[in-house]
Amino acid sequence: MNRLRNQDQRYRPWLPFWALLKKEIHRFCRVYTQTLITPVIIASLYLFVFGATLGNRISVIDGFSYAQFVIPGLILMGVINNTFSNSSSSLFMSRHLGHIVDLLVMPLSSLQIVTVYTLAAMVRGLVVGAVVCFISTFFAKLPWAFPGYALLMAVLSSFLFAQLGIIAGLFSDSFDGLAMYINFILLPLIFLGGVFYPISILPPFWRQVSHINPLFYILDGFRHSLLGFGDLPLAGSFLFAALLSIILFIVSVYLIARSPRFRT
Amino acid sequence: MSHALEIIHLDKSFSTQRAVADLSLFIDSGEIFGLLGPNGAGKSTTINMICGVSRIDSGQVRIFGYDSQTHCQHARRLTGVMHQEVVTDAFFTIDKALKMHPGFFGVPFDPDWCDLLVARLDLCAHLHKPMNCLSGGMKRRFMLAKALIHKPQLLILDEPTAGVDVELRHTIWSLIREINQQGTTILLTTHYLEEAEQMCDRIAIMNQGQLIALDTTQALLNHLDTRQVNLSLEYAIHSLPDWLVSRGAQLLKDGRVISFSLEKEETVCALLNHCHQQGLRVRDIDTTSPNLEEVFLHLTQHDRTIGDCL
Numbered sequence: 001m002n003r004l005r006n007q008d009q010r011y012r013p014w015l016p017f018w019a020l021l022k023k024e025i026h027r028f029c030r031v032y033t034q035t036l037i038t039p040v041i042i043a044s045l046y047l048f049v050f051g052a053t054l055g056n057r058i059s060v061i062d063g064f065s066y067a068q069f070v071i072p073g074l075i076l077m078g079v080i081n082n083t084f085s086n087s088s089s090s091l092f093m094s095r096h097l098g099h100i101v102d103l104l105v106m107p108l109s110s111l112q113i114v115t116v117y118t119l120a121a122m123v124r125g126l127v128v129g130a131v132v133c134f135i136s137t138f139f140a141k142l143p144w145a146f147p148g149y150a151l152l153m154a155v156l157s158s159f160l161f162a163q164l165g166i167i168a169g170l171f172s173d174s175f176d177g178l179a180m181y182i183n184f185i186l187l188p189l190i191f192l193g194g195v196f197y198p199i200s201i202l203p204p205f206w207r208q209v210s211h212i213n214p215l216f217y218i219l220d221g222f223r224h225s226l227l228g229f230g231d232l233p234l235a236g237s238f239l240f241a242a243l244l245s246i247i248l249f250i251v252s253v254y255l256i257a258r259s260p261r262f263r264t
Numbered sequence: 265m266s267h268a269l270e271i272i273h274l275d276k277s278f279s280t281q282r283a284v285a286d287l288s289l290f291i292d293s294g295e296i297f298g299l300l301g302p303n304g305a306g307k308s309t310t311i312n313m314i315c316g317v318s319r320i321d322s323g324q325v326r327i328f329g330y331d332s333q334t335h336c337q338h339a340r341r342l343t344g345v346m347h348q349e350v351v352t353d354a355f356f357t358i359d360k361a362l363k364m365h366p367g368f369f370g371v372p373f374d375p376d377w378c379d380l381l382v383a384r385l386d387l388c389a390h391l392h393k394p395m396n397c398l399s400g401g402m403k404r405r406f407m408l409a410k411a412l413i414h415k416p417q418l419l420i421l422d423e424p425t426a427g428v429d430v431e432l433r434h435t436i437w438s439l440i441r442e443i444n445q446q447g448t449t450i451l452l453t454t455h456y457l458e459e460a461e462q463m464c465d466r467i468a469i470m471n472q473g474q475l476i477a478l479d480t481t482q483a484l485l486n487h488l489d490t491r492q493v494n495l496s497l498e499y500a501i502h503s504l505p506d507w508l509v510s511r512g513a514q515l516l517k518d519g520r521v522i523s524f525s526l527e528k529e530e531t532v533c534a535l536l537n538h539c540h541q542q543g544l545r546v547r548d549i550d551t552t553s554p555n556l557e558e559v560f561l562h563l564t565q566h567d568r569t570i571g572d573c574l
Contacts, residue, residue, distance in 0.1 A: 011341055011370040019367025026364075027355050098351035104317045105345055106368045107337035264278075264318045 017112050020103075024120030028086055035086070035124060036131075043078045043132040047071070050196070051139030061198055062229050067140035072150075072223040073195030076157060078132040080215075083125030083158040084165040084186055087117045091169030092178050095261075110257035114166060114249065121162035122155070129154055145228030149238075153222040156241040160218070163248035170261045189215045194223075199231055214244055267326070268293040268418050268449035269314065274323035276309050283309040285473040287323070291466075296440075296450040298464035298481075300457065302564055306473040307453045308348055311422050314451075315345045327418055341369045344416030348423045348453075350403045352395035358382075358406050359391040362413050369414035381409045384439055401432050408436060412443065419443065421452040425459070437463060457557045461485070471564045484559050490525040493532075495539065496548040497522065505542055526551065 028035040049055075051067035058066040094100040103113065136142070144150070164186075172178040193215030199207055210216050221237025224230030230237070256262050269291040276284040284306040291297040301307050312318035314325050316336060325332040327339040353361065362382070366373045382388055385405040390398060398406065404424070411419060421440070425433045437459060444450050454460050460467060460481075467484055469477040477484060500519035513524035522544075526535065532549060539546050 011338075012372070013337075013370060015367050015370045015372075016341075019364060022367075023364050026360075030355050094353075097354070098349055099353045101317050101345075101347050101349075101351060102353070102368070105315045105340055105343070107340040107370060109337070260319075263316075264312075 016106055016108050017116060020106065020108065020113075020116045021119055024090060024116060025123055027090060028120070028124050035082070036128060039078055039082050039128045040131045040135070043074050043128070044135050046074050046077075047132075047136055047139050050074075051136070064227055064229075065140060068142060068227065069198070069223075070196060071136045071140055071142060072226045073219055075129050075132050075136065076154065076219055076222050077190050077195055079125040079129035079154055079158050080161045080190065081125075081186070082128045083121045083161040084168070085182070086121035086124045087162045087165030088169040088172070088178060088181065089165075090120070091117060091166055092172050095169070096175075100262075104263055110253050113256050114163075114252045117166055118159060118162040118249075118252075121165055122158040125158040125161070126154060129158075142226050143228055144226060146225040146234070149234065150222060150225035153218065153225055153238065153241065156238070156245055157218045157222070160241060160245040160248060163245065163252045166252045167248070167255065170255055170259060189213055193219050194231075195219060214240070217241065266293050266328070267291065268295070268328060269297075269451065270324070270326040271310070271314070272324040272326070274310065274313060274325065275321045276306075276313060276318065277321055282473050284313070287470070287473075287475055289468055289475065289478055291449060291451060293328075293449055294444070294447055295465050296444050296452070296463050298460040298467040299451060299453045299470065300460060300467060300560060301453075301470035304472075305470040307470055308422055309473075310470070311345070311420055311451070311453065315343055315420055316340055317347075341371075341414075342417045343420060344411040344414060344418070345420045346407050346411040346422060346424050348426065350400060350407065352398075352403055352406065354394060354396045357392050357394055358387055358398075358409075361395075361406070362409060365410050366414040369416075371414050374415075377415065378409075378413060381412055385409050385435065401428055404428050404432065404436075408439070416448065418449045418451065421450065421454075423453055423455065425454060425456060433459075457560055469560060469563055477563050485553070490527060492552045493524055493526045493535070494550040494552075495522045495544070495546050496520060496550070498545040498547045501544075505544070507538075507542065 047067075050070045055066040055070065061069045091100075094103060108116075168178065168181040172181065192210060193213045194210065199210045199216060199220075202210060217232065217237045217240040220230045220232050221234060221241060224232070224234050224237065267290045271287055271289050274284055274287040275282075287306070287310060299307050299310065309318060313320050314327070314332065316332065316339075320333060325339075328342055330339040330342070332339040356364070362378050363373050382391065385408060387402070387405055387409060390402055395403065395406070404427075408421075408424060411421070419440075424436055424440075428436070433456075440450060440452075440463070452460075452463070464481050466478070466480050468475055469484075494516075497520050501515070502519055504513055504515055504522065508522060508524060511524050513522050515521075516523055526532075532551065536546060536549070
């Protein structure tokens with residue numbers, strides 16, 4: 001029992017942050033079949049259908065094959081879906097099952113908590129995105145016009161959707177509620193944001209509607225970075241993604257600091 | 265002596281319900297302090313505010329001098345909590361969870377300390393089991409190990425023995441005593457008043473969010489000035505004499521035992537003489553001092569009566 005007092009008990013301020021980040025990464029790695037393999041298989045099926053089969057029958061877009069056009073969207077879809085799912089499900093499950101009390105008693109600030117959940121979600125999203133990117137090389141060659149920008153846009157979009165996941169995880173009161181955010185908000189944003197078609201082929205009204213979809217700007221920026229062409233200037237897409245990320249990050253930190261949904 | 269915990273004018277409401285009302289108390293370093301009260305008295309809400317699970321509406325909590333709101337990181341790292349609800353993260357096994365937990369509080373993992381806790385709480389055979397495969401008792405043991413793994417200076421135990429068997433209860437209490445002897449301050453709530461009586465140096469009793477008593481355990485026990493007397497008679501009687509009816513006595517065991525309260529200044533000798541004069545043949549006499557349960561019921565029921573009148 002003397003062991004209780006004879007150890008170096010100096011407080012290491014960086015350790016709680018690091019320990020929680022390790023825990024959050026460990027959490028999704030433990031169920032890797034569900035969190036890593038399944039999304040990669042789904043993306044591979046999309047690649048097969050649109051890249052190797054249907055894609056050959058769809059006309060060339062701006063000098064690129066349909067497979068080349070659709071691959072950036074599928075990579076980003078993998079990143080976004082998994083980033084959002086990770087932060088939302090982790091926060092929702094801990095609230096739902098009650099072990100959020102372990103998080104609430106930790107010596108961490110709201111900023112640190114949001115950062116940990118964001119980073120863990122980004123790791124999962126970017127790992128899935130990287131694997132999908134690798135698999136896509138078997139279906140089509142991409143020009144990789146601005147690889148650094150492409151990576152930056154993937155990081156920015158994963159950051160942004162991690163914030164949306166945190167907000168959804170806080171405001172969901174049931175599994176149905178959480179599924180509603182995914183099925184009625186996230187999926188329509190992805191599918192109507194131009195993953196499978198260029199916005200330019202839409203009638204004028206729907207083209208205008210697409211401009212209020214934030215994912216359109218992010219996806220266009222990512223595709224622009226990979227293929228070298230896009231509907232919008234690259235700088236505009238980055239500016240939009242960065243601004244929205246900052247705003248949502250501030251909202252997330254505020255909710256974690258103040259919302260009774262997190263701390264009663 | 266420095267205070268391990270200071271609670272100053274603490275207030276918390278949930279919509280219109282005032283869960284904790286103007287609560288003030290302190291706990292000395294190295295003390296075992298009991299916080300008692302009936303269900304819904306505000307004990308768990310108070311504990312949740314101390315450890316950071318709930319926000320404080322108004323008032324202040326200081327843990328070893330650190331304000332729990334302005335210096336929450338310093339205050340929380342010194343505190344270990346075993347919550348009332350059995351909640352475990354099903355993603356991890358016991359050994360993984362115990363290895364991770366000290367890091368959450370900014371201290372490195374101490375394998376020797378972990379081995380000691382695992383051995384004392386008899387968790388060795390279950391180390392590699394996921395949480396959802398553990399029995400309720402095992403989860404309680406794990407929760408206590410988790411609360412202690414980062415060597416907190418203030419250990420908060422919210423009904424740690426609720427729903428556990430006798431053996432585990434004794435294991436928990438003996439471990440808590442040893443940890444306290446090493447200097448850890450303990451704040452505990454329990455519904456086993458006999459255990460609170462044996463364990464705690466001081467006790468606070470809450471009712472309807474308010475503090476209704478706070479004193480040393482012995483002083484609280486002295487609060488009731490009566491002893492319970494059981495007179496065993498040589499023969500059964502069918503009705504109580506008038507002088508015993510007026511004292512609120514009861515006839516038990518088919519008229520062979522009379523039970524009533526004896527005032528503090530009354531002596532057993534005088535009582536026996538009086539019985540003899542009244543023709544009662546007493547075979548045996550048994551007196552018991554009031555226990556914490558009686559004090560608790562007296563205080564909480566008295567408080568409720570006053571509340572109802574108001």
